């Protein structure tokens with residue numbers, strides 16, 4: 001869903017911001033500390049109920065205020081209020097929602113910021129989250145299966161930690177877990193196959209010199225075994241340590257360049273290009289699958305780490321997609337100078353200063 005209007009109250013230094021005419025590609029520029037990233041955080045709150053800078057409401061709410069509120073209007077209206085008490089109030093299409101889960105799917109978001117480097121240099125968890133974002137949005141059976149798996153593994157680990165273990169009870173939970181685990185792997189693998197060609201196309205456009213780069217999916221257990229077999233094989237060690245060693249909770253993506261770890265080899269700028277290709281490929285996969293509802297991009301400080309030619313290439317790819325885009329940059333002309341001139345998607349420019357935002361024409 002594309003946002004037409006965005007109202008922000010008491011998010012960091014944005015005490016009252018009303019943006020009435022958002023475009024398809026929105027650029028927020030201004031000095032350090034002016035409030036650019038806070039605008040992206042506000043949109044993130046609307047999409048997921050929390051900021052991408054951590055879940056603490058206290059850090060997010062303007063100092064001295066009891067709450068922050070964000071309203072967005074697109075095909076439906078969304079409203080999220082976070083209180084200092086930790087409570088959240090959510091409205092979807094004017095109706096109170098019972099939990100954040102009701103928000104999910106309304107405004108699918110992809111974030112490209114300094115934390116996105118975790119996709120390469122961080123723990124497997126960041127890569128699983130990345131993969132699962134895509135699986136969640138294209139495969140509606142994934143979420144219930146994933147919930148079932150979470151319940152199952154919790155229960156199995158509890159049994160493994162008991163002093164006296166009933167083999168039949170352990171078998172019941174292992175069988176249930178095996179079914180959910182196999183299904184999660186199937187969904188992930190099928191999505192991964194859709195993702196890889198799109199990723200390579202994006203990367204070729206952004207950094208043809210990285211043609212030796214490959215990405216591999218690891219399911220979390222020996223691929224020659226079914227998950228049930230892998231659980232049986234690891235049971236002895238599971239019993240010794242009191243937890244389930246193998247499974248989709250250990251899945252990972254490995255990114256290699258000419259056989260070496262990309263995280264250890266690539267320069268910071270090259271890492272950013274790979275991250276952009278990964279994120280853009282996901283948006284593309286979603287667009288191809290659900291043309292009616294592409295995701296939106298929140299790109300914080302796009303020019304950082306990139307030379308102007310690579311910044312231009314990222315802009316060209318963003319311009320060619322159908323997603324709504326929110327970009328921040330200290331200097332507006334670092335984006336406007338490299339944005340494709342003859343694109344059908346012009347830039348909507350905003351200047352940010354001390355928490356106040358004004359639209360301007362470049």
Ligand SMILES: Nc1ncnc2c1ncn2[C@@H]1O[C@H](COP(=O)(O)OP(=O)(O)OP(=O)(O)O)[C@@H](O)[C@H]1O
Pocket residue numbers: 011012013030031032033034035036037038039058059060061062063330
């Ligand atoms: N809870 C808060 N209450 C009030 N002000 C806050 C709060 N948290 C952060 N700030 C201030 O809000 C301002 C906006 O921060 P933000 O990160 O959005 O800036 P920015 O424009 O993205 O800067 P940069 O270019 O350095 O990334 C900063 O001056 C920061 O000190």
Ligand SMILES: [Mg+2]
Pocket residue numbers: 036037038300301
């Ligand atoms: Mg910032």
